[in-house]
Every structure is written in structure tokens, then in C-alpha cells.
Amino acid sequence: MISCKVATHLLSEQLDRTLTIKEKWVLKFHLFICTGCTNFKSNINFLRKACKHITHHDN
């Protein structure tokens, strides 16, 4: 069982590289039982959307 701290690293790196199969599984398992990290994942995915919005849309 990985810690939330490790999970945040993997979730961030998932935006920059393909995780290994093992990493994907431990992460999937962690997210299944951890609401905080599930929210963290949505939060940082939103950061990417916000950055895309700045260049691609009028605001």
C-alpha cells in the first residue's frame, strides 16, 4: 500500500510520462480507497485544463 505522498508523485508524473504497469496498479488500488488522492487527481487534471484554456479560448 503506497502512501498519499507517493500517490501524489505518481499522479503528477502520470501527466508527464506513461506509468509502469505496476505503478498503475498500486495507484489504482490506492485511489479506490482514498478520497483525498482521488480529489487530488481531479484537481491537478483541472490545472492542465486551465492552462490549455489560456491559450485556446477567449477569456
Added chain:
Amino acid sequence: MSVINSHSNSGSDNGVLENEVSLIDLRRDLLRFAVLQLRNVENAEDVVQEALAAAVSTFDRFKHNASIKTWVFTILKNKIMDVFRDRWNKNRFDLVEATGDSSDFDILFKENDHWQKSEMPSAWGNPEQSFENKQFWLIFDICMNNMPEATSRVFSMRELLGLEVEEICKELAITTSNCWVILHRARMSLRLCLQQKWFEEER
């Protein structure tokens, strides 16, 4: 910049820079984008001016299947990258050290490295709604400026200029794992700042 003064004829659809208003808006968006990354209004005004001049002088090469905004932004992104490159060549430093240290976000976690109850990330609901809110973008800019300059530079290259990690590593001569660490710090910082200054305030 004679285009700025060209007045729109109602019903005419002869391109992009068809009226003053849209060009003023475009310039404002470009400037905001440049200031956000260069953190210096004078430098930002210079690159925006150069990008607009380059856009005008190469207008005949503009492919009309792209939007004018996307096209000028692409030119601006290259100009910003040139500034980053220039700054990096003139002033090299330990990039990883300049982005903080590994204990920076320890306060969010308990001793066993799981979230502190009070720091557990919350669901942001339908956060895309905030895109329509000018206030949100002011907070976003403040949060970007909250990061150490080195962190925001790497984050900008990745998320605003759209570079791959390998390209960033090559430009800055850092290892990929260092790059991941810096991007993680940037996301931790930006997420926390938006959580505190925007999404918590909204409730």
C-alpha cells in the same frame, strides 16, 4: 501597426484583424500570457510587440484553417521560449534547489505520509465554470506568481508552451526525474493556492 487603425466595415469578413476591438482583446490576452511567464511587464510588452510584428509580416503564410488567436499565440510561444533560453544562458543556477526542497509540502501530510485531515484535497465540483469568471483568472495569476520563479518557468514550458519533458530537460540540462520533481512541486503549489484562495472561498 496600421492594422490597429483599420476600421471594420459591417458585414465584411476579410480576416482576422477585422476590427479594433478584437485586436485590442488579442493584444491583452497575449500580454497577460507573456507577463504570467516572464514576470516582467517590459519584457512581456517587447515579446508581444515582436510577435504581432512577425504575425503581420508573415500574414500571407497564415493558414486560414487555424484561428488567428492560435496562430499568433504560437508565434508568441516561440518568442517566450527564446527569452527563457536567453535568461538561462546568461544566468545558470541549481534549478532543483531553486524550486524548493522536498520537505516543502510535508506539512500537508501526517507522519505516515497520508493526508492530514484538514489538508485533504476536496472535490472542486464543476471547476470549469470558473473559466468564465474574471476573478478566477486574477487568482490564478497570483498563484502562478506564488511559485519560485524557477518552478514557474519549468511549469510554463510544460503547460503553457506545451513542451515535452524531454525537450525541457534538454533545454535546461536537467535529468527527467528532476524535471518530474519540479513539475510535481509546481502542481502541489498551484493546487493548494487555488484551493485556499478560490475554491474554499467560493463555498
